[in-house]
Amino acid sequence: MKYLKTLSVILVFLTAEVMLGQQDPNFTLYNFNMNIINPAYVGSNEIREISFAHRSQWIGIDDAPRTSTVSYSAPLKNNLGIGFSIVDDAVFVLNETDLMVDVSYKLQLSEEHLLYFGIKAGGSFVSIDLNKAGAPGDDPLFTKNQSFFNPNVGAGAYLKHKKFYVSLSTPNFLNGTRYEKDGNTPIAAIDNLHLYFGSGYTFNLSNNFDITPSVMVRHVEGAPTSYDVSATADLYQKVKAGINYRIDESLSLYTLFNVFKEVRLGFAYDITTSKVNQVNDNGSLEFMFRYQFN
Helix, strand or coil, rough: CCHHHHHHHHHHHHHHHHHHCCCCCCCCCHHCCCHHHCHHHHCCCCCEEEEEEECCCCCCCCCEEEEEEEEEEECCCCCEEEEEEEEEEECCCEEEEEEEEEEEEECCCCCCCCEEEEEEEEEEEEEEEHHHCCCCCHHHHHCEEEEEEEEEEEHHHHHHHHCCEEEEEECCCCEEECEEECCCCECCECCCCCEEEEEEEEEECCCCCEEEEEEEEEEEECCEEEEEEEEEEECCCCCCEEEEEEEEEEEEEEEEEEEECCCEEEEEEEEEEHHHCCCCCCEEEEEEEEEECC
16 A cells, blocks of 8 residues: 555656656745856846755655755856855655856946846756665566766856846756666656746835736746746835746745845745645745845
């Protein structure tokens, strides 16, 4: 029975992967930690900052996706910016850790328009622990664990204005290997290219109150395109609160606030609207901590 239950959970995850097109981890607070998906974003805030984030997806399901990130971003001289990131993503038998370096270059298009270009380079350490599947010992599909390294190269562009932004990127051009099959033994699966497009516009409703509607589109070859529509309210540039709808997937509420001048905390809660809620409807939680250096 335990084996059958485990296979049922795997089936739910695989179905969700097809529905969501989610080989790279998805975040609700992506607008506030964008260098994870777009290297052109590093240095664009013109201040050194470090961020920590953690996402627990589908709370209550054992071995559901868990993602932790650490990222650093800083402006340099000569219109350059630099960033570093570590993304640790685990789901059931699969664990992947990405180590990345981002470099950006700033072009001054006009007094108010800045265009950043960025490149991302690094690699992914992937391990597959098939012993965790709980299958019988004589099952040939679950007899050999795997670990390997995938190189990553990505690029992006980021147009910034005090009223709006436009972002276009792919974190990795290369088709990496996660899982394949040699005879009866699973060894790797291919990571397809992920393309991200996002944009937002800020409306100043008063001196101390802004609202920014935004969209994010994720496209993965061979999977349905994912669409996010969100709106963020900013009060006194100290507290942000918003709502995000990922079409046919989830509805999210989030907030960010300044604890001190240099410290910002963020929280998000996702309510699942896809078929996954038939198995678990406790939603997902996300947390972010950011420190800005003076």
